[in-house]
Amino acid sequence: MLWAMDTTKLISIIGAGLAGSEAALQLADRGFSVRLVEMRPEKGTPVHKTGLCAELVCSNSLKSTKPESAAGMLKAELAALGSQVHAAALDNAVAAGGALAVDREAFARQITQRIQEHPGISLEHAEVRSVQQACEGADAVILASGPLTSDALAESLSQITGSDHMAFYDAAAPIVMADSLDMGKLFRQSRYEDAGGQVGDYLNAPFSREEYEAFIEQLIGADRVIRREFETRDLFQACQPIEEIARKGVDAPRFGTLKPVGLTDPATGRRPWAALQLRAEDAHGESYNLVGFQTNLTFPEQKRVFRMIPGLEQAEFARYGVMHRNTFINAPKLLTPELRLRSTGGVDVPVFVAGQLAGTEGYCEAIRSGLHAALHVAALLGDVEAPQLPVETAFGALLAYATDPDTVDYQPMHVNFGIMEPLEQRIRNKGQRYAAYAERGSQALERYCDELRACGLLGCAGEAVGHGA
Numbered sequence: 001m002l003w004a005m006d007t008t009k010l011i012s013i014i015g016a017g018l019a020g021s022e023a024a025l026q027l028a029d030r031g032f033s034v035r036l037v038e039m040r041p042e043k044g045t046p047v048h049k050t051g052l053c054a055e056l057v058c059s060n061s062l063k064s065t066k067p068e069s070a071a072g073m074l075k076a077e078l079a080a081l082g083s084q085v086h087a088a089a090l091d092n093a094v095a096a097g098g099a100l101a102v103d104r105e106a107f108a109r110q111i112t113q114r115i116q117e118h119p120g121i122s123l124e125h126a127e128v129r130s131v132q133q134a135c136e137g138a139d140a141v142i143l144a145s146g147p148l149t150s151d152a153l154a155e156s157l158s159q160i161t162g163s164d165h166m167a168f169y170d171a172a173a174p175i176v177m178a179d180s181l182d183m184g185k186l187f188r189q190s191r192y193e194d195a196g197g198q199v200g201d202y203l204n205a206p207f208s209r210e211e212y213e214a215f216i217e218q219l220i221g222a223d224r225v226i227r228r229e230f231e232t233r234d235l236f237q238a239c240q241p242i243e244e245i246a247r248k249g250v251d252a253p254r255f256g257t258l259k260p261v262g263l264t265d266p267a268t269g270r271r272p273w274a275a276l277q278l279r280a281e282d283a284h285g286e287s288y289n290l291v292g293f294q295t296n297l298t299f300p301e302q303k304r305v306f307r308m309i310p311g312l313e314q315a316e317f318a319r320y321g322v323m324h325r326n327t328f329i330n331a332p333k334l335l336t337p338e339l340r341l342r343s344t345g346g347v348d349v350p351v352f353v354a355g356q357l358a359g360t361e362g363y364c365e366a367i368r369s370g371l372h373a374a375l376h377v378a379a380l381l382g383d384v385e386a387p388q389l390p391v392e393t394a395f396g397a398l399l400a401y402a403t404d405p406d407t408v409d410y411q412p413m414h415v416n417f418g419i420m421e422p423l424e425q426r427i428r429n430k431g432q433r434y435a436a437y438a439e440r441g442s443q444a445l446e447r448y449c450d451e452l453r454a455c456g457l458l459g460c461a462g463e464a465v466g467h468g469a
Helices: 018-029 070-080 084-091 104-117 131-135 151-161 209-221 242-247 299-306 363-381 394-402 430-454
Strands: 010-014 033-038 061-064 099-102 121-125 140-143 166-172 175-177 202-207 274-280 287-290 317-319 322-329 351-353
Touching: 010 018, 010 131, 018 033, 018 084, 018 104, 018 121, 018 140, 018 363, 061 070, 061 363, 070 084, 070 363, 070 394, 070 430, 084 099, 084 104, 084 363, 099 104, 104 121, 131 140, 131 151, 131 351, 140 363, 151 322, 202 209, 209 242, 209 299, 351 363, 363 394
Parallel strands: 010 033, 010 140, 033 121, 140 351
Antiparallel strands: 061 099, 166 322, 175 287, 175 317, 202 274, 274 287
């Protein structure tokens, strides 16, 4: 059953990055009128070089294509749902082993050309300075202005959502997979609990004096990411990296992040010289956050140095720590699972948020969020009830995590197995377990696509319905 789109409906999309470009093409293909506004090149950013849509400013890699990886699962979702930006990435792929990497200029030019030539899209180059301005004349708005959202628009969004729900830098500690930890060396305990008493909320990695001093020596000497001036202006004052704390003195972390106060190591019956606490990152205890370990080390150095921590010798990182300028909202408190703002402070136009501004991390995650927002805008304006995205899918798991009001201290996240619902039966072999996640996700994705087709939101083989269908 296909439903007729109302071409008189206008959607304003702010930002022509990966998320905004995907959303614009999806909605225009469904017969809606789209106004896509990108401030570049009229107003530049410290990292963008052009005014092209979907310009990649960091790596040109969209990560693994391996089907049994979380990144591969996400790409399968994009293909099944007819992502145009993902298709353009495939068109402009360059050799990258098991990853999808692109010729970034050719990729951006192809997306830009598609948008410019689409009869349903009006591409404008101007700065939108407020949410109210974005809503003028629109039936719905998607904010996809990215991590370098202009100060004026960020301030307007902050006024609507509340300043407590906006962040202007990314300071995320690493996350490690639970099954890669050596539980023989770690112990579970919260501070000031009696050893052997009630099970604590934290895992603890106890250091001997010798282990601690060797770790600090390597931490201080490790290679760091070279920061841009616009990123460092206020960042380190707001959140000190663990290696900067260590530079203040060898014992500085031991009286802060690594303080052993209130802990008793069951193996010795004594307080350790120092201790790292690990907090469960998800409700199922599949992954753990290294508490207080915000860091500016390069990814290879994080892997090398943090594997010196007792119990983390074989740690598998679900996410490395990052520190950089990144404007994003507190998604768990502000967004519904449809990526719509729960409250718009009196603005009477529905406002959706996609891309990194919504608190996702990663290129394909941004593309997928733009597609997700577009589907729900189309459903809302077409008076259709959209099916719920299954949590067994890669993006469904990320969405459930990112929009769960119980999620605290939220930092941008990419898809990974650590936030997925555990399998019904535990599989010890990692390769087999990941394959099982992928198979379960594939089945859930197939059901979801069938439901989208049944309500007219998706055509055959992932094609949009509406314009040209």
